[in-house]
Amino acid sequence: EIQLQESGPGLVKPSQSLSLTCSVTGYTITSGYDWSWIRKFPGNKMEWMGYISYSGSTNYNPSLKSRISITRDTSKNQFFLQLNSVTTEDTATYYCASITDYYVMDAWGQGASVTVSS
Amino acid sequence: DVVLTQTPVSLSVTLGDQASISCRSSQSLEYSDGYTYLEWYLQKPGQSPQLLIYEVSNRFSGVPDRFIGSGSGTDFTLKISRVEPEDLGVYYCFQATHDPYTFGAGTKLELK
Numbered sequence: 001e002i003q004l005q006e007s008g009p010g011l012v013k014p015s016q017s018l019s020l021t022c023s024v025t026g027y028t029i030t031s032g033y034d035w036s037w038i039r040k041f042p043g044n045k046m047e048w049m050g051y052i053s054y055s056g057s058t059n060y061n062p063s064l065k066s067r068i069s070i071t072r073d074t075s076k077n078q079f080f081l082q083l084n085s086v087t088t089e090d091t092a093t094y095y096c097a098s099i100t101d102y103y104v105m106d107a108w109g110q111g112a113s114v115t116v117s118s
Numbered sequence: 119d120v121v122l123t124q125t126p127v128s129l130s131v132t133l134g135d136q137a138s139i140s141c142r143s144s145q146s147l148e149y150s151d152g153y154t155y156l157e158w159y160l161q162k163p164g165q166s167p168q169l170l171i172y173e174v175s176n177r178f179s180g181v182p183d184r185f186i187g188s189g190s191g192t193d194f195t196l197k198i199s200r201v202e203p204e205d206l207g208v209y210y211c212f213q214a215t216h217d218p219y220t221f222g223a224g225t226k227l228e229l230k
Contacts, residue, residue, distance in 0.1 A: 046221040062218060103155045103172075
């Protein structure tokens, strides 16, 4: 069973970078699948942010393309989100998830709440 | 980007009722391989989203058969027959046919 867990600072200042880690157990991220970040804003709006594939290629939502970077550490079976130049509009709960067969997100982390505030 | 329009925004039901949620896409969600990558997720209060339905009508492992997905092209529906307390939360449709992947705005299912 794939399990994911997000970690990182809960508070980030405007204009700084948001950095989160997703630790994966139960599956090796280089074996297959795509490893994704999704966020949920206050209210109900959800946004798919991007993913890093098992081969290391990335695919980002163009709305974030200039600010987002998803990388990985295969030795630790972790992948990372960096979002630069954050504003208060980036305040959200950030989830990592695996995109497996049939392009489904069938395993999610518990979510990391990030507030952007000075 | 593909816009998924979900209706209603909220739905008040009595336990045991049927509930129906619509998801309309701004473009056809049929991919060139013939599959339609339209999914439904439920986020229960205090939990992460969970997959219910994939490829329009396939129930994910462990999802009760009272959840029924249907539709094609641009019009999709999730029906929940005999709503139970554990079905309450926010439902999202999601498409992975076109880049970037997108979510509907969500439908909150609550008790009357």
